Amino acid sequence: MVKKYSDDLKIKVVKDYQNGYLGIRDLAKKHNIKSKSSVGRWIRVYPIHHKRCKAKNGREYSVIGS
Numbered sequence: 580m581v582k583k584y585s586d587d588l589k590i591k592v593v594k595d596y597q598n599g600y601l602g603i604r605d606l607a608k609k610h611n612i613k614s615k616s617s618v619g620r621w622i623r624v625y626p627i628h629h630k631r632c633k634a635k636n637g638r639e640y641s642v643i644g645s
Contacts (some may be wrong), residue, residue: 584612592618593625 592606596618603622607615 582613584617589621589625593621596622 588610592610592612595601595606595609596603601609603615603618606612607618612618
């Protein structure tokens, strides 16, 4: 079974990596992510820029884009 991770977790992991806090293996271990290849993929795919937005119904969501 494939585990789904939230966008917020992915962004946090990518930011930690970009800030030089930990390497890929250590980030996976810290956040209980079984596959370090997932962390590597997030680093390649997720851009630095994202923002929190509110929908008309008041719910918040992340917008990830370049």
